[in-house]
Amino acid sequence: MFKNLTSRMTVCLLCLIMASCATVKQQITTTEKIKSEPVAWAAEQKKRQQINNWEIRGRLGVQTQTTGGSMDIIWKNADQDYSIRLIAPLGSGSYRVQGNSDYAEIRYPDGRTDMVSNIDHVFNSILDINLPASAVKDWIRGLPSKALSVEQISWNKQGLLTKIKQSGWNVEMTKYTGDIILMPHAIYLSRDDDSELDVRLILRQWLVD
DSSP: OGGGOOHHHHHHHHHHHHSOOTTOSOEEEOOSEEOSOOTTHHHHHHHHHTOOEEEEEEEEEEEOSSOEEEEEEEEEEETTEEEEEEEOSTTOOEEEEEEOSSOEEEEOTTSOEEEESOGGGHHHHHHSSOOOHHHHHHHTTTOOOTTSOEEEEEEETTSOEEEEEETTEEEEEEEEEOSSSOEEEEEEEEETTEEEEEEEEEEEEEEEO
């Protein structure tokens, strides 16, 4: 279903990215980057690794050579348990994922279900893109993926991760938002071996327990 979304939805996503987020209380534009590891990065990284109970609500957009579109995303994580809901526009239905470290069950809009043994297969099964969900779990917390090798990395002057290249994935975090702890607000993903692939994740709301 996602593959049949019109290009108009992609335009809507671009407009959304340009719009101000109503729930954002603080924003940092991370245009100036530093490549040397900040002194406080080890402590910052440890603090973010301890964020295991959280919920995000936002918008996920995907553009490939042949398809493009966007969906609302609600992702809840409680230690090893997680649920992901992807909601298609215009009442086209939703995908529901429920899983843990051992398996995930995917329920499609037509009621079909599928079991996958690896969280990294979830987005491939739904969106037909080889996007590793375990890596996304780290990136949305402002961390390098612990499962992928780091090829390049840079931070902003506040010591927050802004760009990282891992196993062919180019990840850019252009804004952080929040009060107690700043969390990524906009994440852009691309690959060197697929110039047509463009993945954008706009996080409108962060809930951290």
